[in-house]
Amino acid sequence: MRIHVHFSSIVVAASLALGLTACDDQDGGRPDPAEGGASEDPEQDAEPADDGAAQAEDPPPRVADEPLTTEQVRTYLARVAPVIAGRSLTYDESQMIADLGEDAIEPMISGWVGEPGFAEAIRYLIQEQLHASGEREGVDYELPGNLAAEIARDGLPWSTILTADYCVDAAGEHIDCDTGAPYAAGVLATRAYLISNKGRFNLSRAKLMLETFACRVYPMEQAIQIPLQKPVLIPMFRAESAEEQVVEEAQGGFGNGNGCYTCHSQFSAHAQPFVKFDADGIWREEATGQQDPYGELGRSFDGLYASHLFDPYEAADEATQIFGQRVANLREAGEVIADSELFPQCTVKNLVAHAFDLKAGASDDISKELVTSVAARITSTDDDPSIADYVVEVFTNEQVIDAVVASQLDQGLGE
Numbered sequence: 094m095r096i097h098v099h100f101s102s103i104v105v106a107a108s109l110a111l112g113l114t115a116c117d118d119q120d121g122g123r124p125d126p127a128e129g130g131a132s133e134d135p136e137q138d139a140e141p142a143d144d145g146a147a148q149a150e151d152p153p154p155r156v157a158d159e160p161l162t163t164e165q166v167r168t169y170l171a172r173v174a175p176v177i178a179g180r181s182l183t184y185d186e187s188q189m190i191a192d193l194g195e196d197a198i199e200p201m202i203s204g205w206v207g208e209p210g211f212a213e214a215i216r217y218l219i220q221e222q223l224h225a226s227g228e229r230e231g232v233d234y235e236l237p238g239n240l241a242a243e244i245a246r247d248g249l250p251w252s253t254i255l256t257a258d259y260c261v262d263a264a265g266e267h268i269d270c271d272t273g274a275p276y277a278a279g280v281l282a283t284r285a286y287l288i289s290n291k292g293r294f295n296l297s298r299a300k301l302m303l304e305t306f307a308c309r310v311y312p313m314e315q316a317i318q319i320p321l322q323k324p325v326l327i328p329m330f331r332a333e334s335a336e337e338q339v340v341e342e343a344q345g346g347f348g349n350g351n352g353c354y355t356c357h358s359q360f361s362a363h364a365q366p367f368v369k370f371d372a373d374g375i376w377r378e379e380a381t382g383q384q385d386p387y388g389e390l391g392r393s394f395d396g397l398y399a400s401h402l403f404d405p406y407e408a409a410d411e412a413t414q415i416f417g418q419r420v421a422n423l424r425e426a427g428e429v430i431a432d433s434e435l436f437p438q439c440t441v442k443n444l445v446a447h448a449f450d451l452k453a454g455a456s457d458d459i460s461k462e463l464v465t466s467v468a469a470r471i472t473s474t475d476d477d478p479s480i481a482d483y484v485v486e487v488f489t490n491e492q493v494i495d496a497v498v499a500s501q502l503d504q505g506l507g508e
């Protein structure tokens with residue numbers, strides 16, 4: 094599939110300028126059928142549309158070294174102000190843009206991350222990502238958002254989102270988290286996260302964790318997540334083809350040509366640290382991870398979910414291997430993810446995606462090169478940066494600015 098250049102859609106234009114190709118959503122971790130099918134060659138992407146008329150209207154692209162016009166700077170800052178500061182530009186800011194032009198961008202964004210609106214903007218980001226906010230049936234779905242807001246406001250390392258050993262209540266007090274587990278794990282070990290993303294085999298909890306904090310779906314590079322060996326898994330997930338499938342209920346699932354083992358050999362490792370959290374997000378020491386013979390596939394007893402692991406002792410144990418490292422439980426799993434180089438890269442990707450309505454996760458909407466170079470710059474000065482550091486680096490990045498300016502003025506897409 095080819096993107097038509099004359100679309101004035103911000104999303105399409107921004108993705109092109111951020112270095113991208115048309116791409117299908119990878120939701121559910123299914124391999125992208127379009128992979129390799131779309132080109133990054135701007136000349137091809139600039140192929141004129143049949144009618145030709147739209148192309149004639151395209152203004153000339155911005156010349157790389159020319160400074161941005163006042164209007165372009167204002168357009169850009171007006172677009173990102175709500176995302177960073179939770180408000181629109183003030184009159185004074187508009188004046189400052191008129192006076193300083195491009196030089197207004199850095200000081201303005203650096204100022205915004207010190208405003209109270211910034212903490213709320215980060216709360217909102219996390220709530221959206223984790224599908225958790227509000228309060229229902231006595232469960233405080235604000236806990237992840239409260240933590241995110243505190244981390245942003247106090248300039249704590251952003252990795253605290255996965256490693257905090259406390260929760261934060263509505264008044265901003267540090268409290269014990271609400272799962273009853275003998276550990277905390279940032280936003281992960283909250284009933285808000287666990288209930289909002291519950292599901293059979295704990296797959297949704299595992300999937301969202303990886304997608305949100307490592308920008309990976311299944312299957313991912315084996316060098317990142319070493320697959321668990323077949324005999325370690327229950328028979329259903331060992332199958333690499335329909336013939337190998339010994340579980341009747343699972344025989345129909347080979348339509349996409351991928352054996353269960355391809356994805357579930359990695360998935361299994363990430364689902365395991367959730368094995369003691371029931372459907373209500375409560376940690377249950379007695380959980381066994383065993384399939385309930387009368388329940389749906391993936392359900393264990395009494396509101397718990399089944400493990401992928403064959404050995405009954407291992408199935409009942411939260412210990413697992415994340416990115417090649419042994420971890421005892423969800424807390425250590427969060428620490429390993431936060432320590433991985435995927436975490437800063439994914440944070441950059443999430444910020445760009447959130448601001449410009451693009452897809453993060455494993456999608457190709459945002460250029461990999463942009464993500465890795467921005468992440469490398471941020472972590473070169475501080476290996477555990479605050480979210481304010483990320484935001485300033487991302488939104489003052491020239492490539493990001495140019496892409497957004499180009500998309501909004503509908504220019505810069507073709508030769």
Ligand code: HEC
Nearest residue numbers: 121122123292293296297311312343346347351352353356
């Ligand atoms: C391309 C990767 C991939 C392959 C191959 C794959 N799965 Fe999955 N599977 C997933 C993902 C991703 C989910 C989780 C969806 C979610 O809950 O968000 C999932 C979920 C499931 C679930 C839970 C269903 C539910 O509704 O919660 C079962 C059961 C399952 N898979 C069995 C299988 C079997 C059996 C096979 C082989 C026939 C297989 N899968 C092949 C990626 C895969």
